[in-house]
Amino acid sequence: MRNRVLLIWPWSEQQQRTHELFPVGLGYLLNGIDRSRYEVSLLDCALGDVPPNSERFREEVLAFRPDVVGVSWWSLNTPVVEETLGVSRQLLPGAVLVIGGPHATACGRHILRHGRVDYAFAGEAELSFPQFLDIIARGGRRPDPRELEKVPGLIYAEDGRVRSVPPARTADLDALGAVDYRRLELGEYHKRAYYYGNKLCKDARLTAPIVTTRGCPYQCRFCMASRMNGTRVRKHSVRYVVDAVQMLYHDFGVRHVTIADDNFTFDIPWAEAVCEAICGLKLRDLALSTPNGIRMERMTESLAAAMYRAGWREVMIAPESGSARTLRAMNKRLDLALVPRVTAMLHRAGMKVTAFFVIGFPEETLEDLALTEKMILENDFDFVSLSVFQPLPGSRIFDQLIAERLIPAGFVPGHYQEVTCRPRYLDKAAVCDAYNRIWNAFRERKGLPIRNRSVATARESDVVSSMA
Numbered sequence: 369m370r371n372r373v374l375l376i377w378p379w380s381e382q383q384q385r386t387h388e389l390f391p392v393g394l395g396y397l398l399n400g401i402d403r404s405r406y407e408v409s410l411l412d413c414a415l416g417d418v419p420p421n422s423e424r425f426r427e428e429v430l431a432f433r434p435d436v437v438g439v440s441w442w443s444l445n446t447p448v449v450e451e452t453l454g455v456s457r458q459l460l461p462g463a464v465l466v467i468g469g470p471h472a473t474a475c476g477r478h479i480l481r482h483g484r485v486d487y488a489f490a491g492e493a494e495l496s497f498p499q500f501l502d503i504i505a506r507g508g509r510r511p512d513p514r515e516l517e518k519v520p521g522l523i524y525a526e527d528g529r530v531r532s533v534p535p536a537r538t539a540d541l542d543a544l545g546a547v548d549y550r551r552l553e554l555g556e557y558h559k560r561a562y563y564y565g566n567k568l569c570k571d572a573r574l575t576a577p578i579v580t581t582r583g584c585p586y587q588c589r590f591c592m593a594s595r596m597n598g599t600r601v602r603k604h605s606v607r608y609v610v611d612a613v614q615m616l617y618h619d620f621g622v623r624h625v626t627i628a629d630d631n632f633t634f635d636i637p638w639a640e641a642v643c644e645a646i647c648g649l650k651l652r653d654l655a656l657s658t659p660n661g662i663r664m665e666r667m668t669e670s671l672a673a674a675m676y677r678a679g680w681r682e683v684m685i686a687p688e689s690g691s692a693r694t695l696r697a698m699n700k701r702l703d704l705a706l707v708p709r710v711t712a713m714l715h716r717a718g719m720k721v722t723a724f725f726v727i728g729f730p731e732e733t734l735e736d737l738a739l740t741e742k743m744i745l746e747n748d749f750d751f752v753s754l755s756v757f758q759p760l761p762g763s764r765i766f767d768q769l770i771a772e773r774l775i776p777a778g779f780v781p782g783h784y785q786e787v788t789c790r791p792r793y794l795d796k797a798a799v800c801d802a803y804n805r806i807w808n809a810f811r812e813r814k815g816l817p818i819r820n821r822s823v824a825t826a827r828e829s830d831v832v833s834s835m836a
Contacts, residue, residue, distance in 0.1 A: 371405065371406050371407060371435065371505060372406070372407050372409075372432065372433060372434045372435045372436070373401065373406050373407070373408045373409070373434060373435070373436045373437075373438065373501065374408075374409050374410075374411060374429065374432055374434035374436070374437045374438070375394055375397065375398070375408065375409070375410050375411070375438045375439075375440075376410075376411045376413060376437065376438065376439045376440070376452060376456075377391045377394060377410070377411070377412045377413060377414055377415070377440055378413050378414065378420070378439065378440065378441075378445055378448050378449050378452050379413035379414055379417070379418055379419045379420060379448055379452070380414050380445060380448065381448060382783065388562070388563060388564040389414065389564070390552070390554075390557060390562065390564065390576070390577055391412065391440065391552055392547055392552075392577055392578075392579055392628065393440065393468075393469070394410065394440060394552065395547035395548045395549060395551070395552045396494045396544050396545070396547055397438075397468075397493065397494055397497060398410065398548045398551050398552070399494075399544070399545040399546060399547065399548045400494045400495065400497065400498050400544065400545060401497070401498055401501065402498065405505075406501060409432050409434070410551060410552070411425075411428055411429070411432075412552075412553065413425065413452070415553060415556055415557060415560065419448075420448065420451045420452040420454075420455045420456075421451065421455065425452075425455065426455070426459060429455075429456060429459050429460065430459060433460070434460065434463055435463055435464065435504075436463065436464045436466060436501065436504060437456050437460065437463050437464070437465050437466065438466045438467070438468060438497070439452055439453060439456075439465070439466070439467050439468075440467075440468060440469040441467045441468065441469045441470070441471040441472050442469055442470055442471055443470060443471045443474065443760055443761045443762075443780065443781055444758075444780070444781055444782070444783065446471065446780045446831075446833050447780065447831070447833075447834075449467075449471070450833065450834050450835060453465060453467070453484060453485060454484070457484065462509070464486050464487065464504055464509050465484075465485050465486045465487075466485070466486065466487045466488065466489065466497075466500075467479065467485050467487075467488045467489070468488070468489040468493050468497070470592060470596055470760075470761075470762060471761060471762075472488045472489060472490065472523075473489075473490040473491055473592070473595060473596050473762060474592060474595070474760075474761035474762025474766075475761050475762070475833075475835075476488030476489070476490050476523040476532070477523055477530050477532055478835070478836075479835050480523055480524070480525050480530045481525075481530055482835045483525070484835065486509065486524075487500070487522060487523065487524050488522075488523040488524075489521045489522060489523070490521045490523060490532065490535050491521045491535030491537065491595075491596060491597070491598075492521065492535065492536075492537055492538075492582070492596075492597065493521055494544045494545075495520070495536070495538060495543075495544070496519050496520045496521050496522065496535075496536065499518075499519050500516075500519050500522060503515045503516065503519065513526045513531075516531075516533075517531070517533055518533075519533055520533055520534065520535050520536035521533060521534075521535035521536065537582070537583070537597065537598045537600075537602070538602075539602055541581075541582065541602055541603065541604045541608070542604055542605050542608045546611075546612065546615075547578070547579075547612075549576065549615075549616070549619075549620060554576055554620050554622075555620065558574050558620075558621075562575065563575050564577060564626050564628075564659060565624055565626045565655075565657040565659050566624075566655075566657045566659070566681065566682040566720075566722075567659075567682065567684070567722045567751045567753060568682055568720050568722065568750055568751050569655070569657075569681045569682045569720065571624075573622075573623035573624045573653075573655065574620065574621050574622050574623055574624065575622065575623075575624040575625070575626055576616045576620060576622040576624075576625060576626070577625075577626045577627075577628040578609070578612045578613070578616070578625060578626070578627060578628065579604075579627075579628055579629060580603065580604050580609050580627055580629055580632060580642065581601055581602060581603045581604070581629045581630075581631055581632060581634065581635075582597040582598070582601070582602050582629075583597045583598045583599060583600045583601040583602050583631070584597065584598075584599065584601070584630050584631055585599045585600070585601060585631075585634075586663075586700075586701065587599075587699055587764075588698055588699055588700050589697070589698055589699045589763060589764045589765040589768075590698055590726070590729070590757065590759075590760065590763050590765050591760070591763055592760055592761075592762030592763045593630050595762050596762070601631050601634045601635065603635060603638055606638070606641050606642050606645050607645075609642050609645070609646075610642075610645045610646065610649065613625055613646060613649065613651075613654070614649060617649075617651055617654060623653055623654060623655060624654075624655045624656070624657070625654065625655070625656050625657075625679075626656075626657050626658075626659050627656065627657070627658045628659070628660060629658065629660060630660050630661075631662075631663065631666075632658050632662060633658075633662045633663065633666040633667060633671060634663065634666050636666060636668060636670075636671050639671055639674075639675075640670065640671050640674045642678075643671075643674035643675055643677065643678035644674060644677075644678075646678040646679065647674075647677050647678050651679075654679045655679045655680075655681060656675075656678055656679040656680050657680060657681075657682060657683075657684075658680075658683065658684060659684055660684070661684040661685060661686040661724055662683060662684065662685060662686075663686075664685050664686075664687075664702065664706045664707065664710040665702075665703075665706060667710050667713065667714070669713060669716075669717070672713055672714055672716075672717035672719070673717050675717070675719070676717045676718045676719055680719055681718075681719055681720065682719055682720040682721070682722060682750070683714050683719050683720075683721055683722070684721075684722045684723075684724060684753070685707070685710060685711070685714075685721060685722070685723050685724070686723070686724040687702065687704065687707050687723055687724070687725060687743065688700050688702070688724065688725060688726050689725065689726065689727075689729070689732075689736065689739070689740050689743075690704070690725075690739040690740035690741070690742055690743030690744065691732070691735075691736035691737075691739040691740060692704060693731075693736060694729055694731065694732055694736045694739075694740075697729060697730075697731040697732075698729060699764075704743070707723075707743065707747060708747055708748070711723075711747060711748055711749065712748070715748065720750040720751070721748075721749055721750050721751075722749065722750060722751040722752065722753055723744070723747070723749045723751075723752050723753070724752075724753045724755070725740055725743075725744060725752060725753070725754050725755070726754075726755045726756070726757050727740060727754065727755075727756060727757065727799060727802055727803060727806075728756045728757040728787055728789070728791055728794075728799040728803075729757045729791065730757070730765065730769065730774065730789070730791050730792055731791070731792060731793075732791050732793065732794060733793045733794070734793075734794065734798065737794075737798075737799075737802045740806070741802070741805070741806050741809070744806055744810055745806075745809060745810065745813060750814075751814075752806075752810050754803060754806060754807055754810075755784035755785075756784055756785060756786060756787050756788075756799065756803060756824060757789065757791075758781035758782060758784060758788060758789070759775055759779060759781055759788075759789050760781055761779075761781075766779075769789065774789065774790070774792075775789055775830065776830055776832055776836070777832075777836050778832040778833035778835065778836020779830060779831070779832060779833075780830075780831040780832060780833055782827055782831070785803070785823055785824050785825065786824070786825055786826070786827055787799045787800055787803075787824060787825070787826040787827065788827045788830075788831075796826035796827075797826065799824070799826075800822075800824040800825065800826050803823065803824035804821060804822055804823055804824055807823050807824075808821050
């Protein structure tokens with residue numbers, strides 16, 4: 369009987385990221401495991417500052433002696449996750465090693481070929497992971513393959529071949545249950561100044577994220593959201609969202625709820641209903657935000673007004689580029705004429721506007737960068753979040769860049785102020801210069817403080833996965 373399960377949220381070399389990342393996905397996973405049958409422990413290495421090569425990591429793992437170890441894997445954290453898996457295997461040679469998360473979804477089949485991981489999950493695993501645990505409990509580390517092929521999203525090896533089961537995505541998100549914020553130690557995150565939300569309206573109020581929808585019908589080439597959660601937008605019930613907000617407000621003292629969705633406003637009537645239901649709670653000091661941004665074509669005067677009444681004071685939009693040519697290359701279906709119109713609409717509703725832009729896309733030219741700079745400086749944005757393009761495993765552009773040998777197989781992306789991939793028509797220095805020039809010019813125009821005028825840097829050599 370294999371009944372001890374250890375879930376690991378890996379350490380990060382960028383410890384400041386702990387202040388804005390929170391393991392919501394593991395909270396769903398914890399909620400779905402039968403505690404009467406399994407002893408489950410969460411090792412949050414980011415929160416506790418526990419690197420995989422530390423004595424504390426060794427002590428924590430050996431003290432619990434898990435039968436199954438599940439590790440959440442994000443592509444930017446690949447070197448740390450690979451070390452985490454290696455140390456876990458060394459300490460627990462008989463344990464079952466499982467990976468999940470965006471990188472496992474994108475690269476799980478390839479990773480399984482190396483034999484350093486036993487199983488991977490692609491897509492959503494809240495319902496299938498408990499099913500998998502039951503199979504392992506009955507059959508051990510290598511159970512009957514006929515059992516494994518019934519587990520949605522599971523990637524496994526059989527007779528030297530890697531097999532994968534198509535993922536299943538439930539239409540009823542409420543069936544996944546609530547996020548276990550207490551087991552995720554939200555209070556400890558608050559003590560460490562956790563914050564994720566508005567760019568301009570940040571204050572001392574405690575924040576917490578909730579997920580209200582999943583899925584993305586858009587097919588932007590730089591993104592893997594639709595591969596992770598499907599192309600159909602699925603929604604929690606309005607009642608579920610209201611209950612989550614009330615619980616965070618009353619049980620954890622949260623006064624700023626961040627809706628960590630990609631498409632909160634996709635279903636406009638539903639989004640308005642959520643806003644009106646939150647208004648009905650009469651929590652006067654509650655603030656809300658959608659820090660992942662909203663699609664501008666899914667915004668109306670009525671919805672903007674409802675969001676303001678519910679507690680929004682800032683909205684993030686995502687033009688991505690001021691160049692129509694670059695947007696076509698991204699497959700970002702956006703009419704740039706919407707940008708000033710929606711910005712003005714949100715301002716009329718009483719909210720500030722932050723706009724997301726990405727530069728350094730592979731097809732960009734100096735002319736495209738100049739159009740983006742022009743849009744940033746000539747529109748009435750209250751703030752701009754400027755990122756450098758990163759090829760993300762699982763995105764269509766990632767596979768294309770590997771096929772064209774512009775990046776190596778197993779390429780590991782960097783942080784969003786680091787030029788890691790050279791565009792076809794520009795060198796890395798040109799992208800750095802453009803980033804720093806735009807960043808400084810916008811802040812000077814807005815009278816914002818500038819602590820460092822050389823923000824973007826270029827990575828000198830590629831970082832490649834050890835499982836490439």
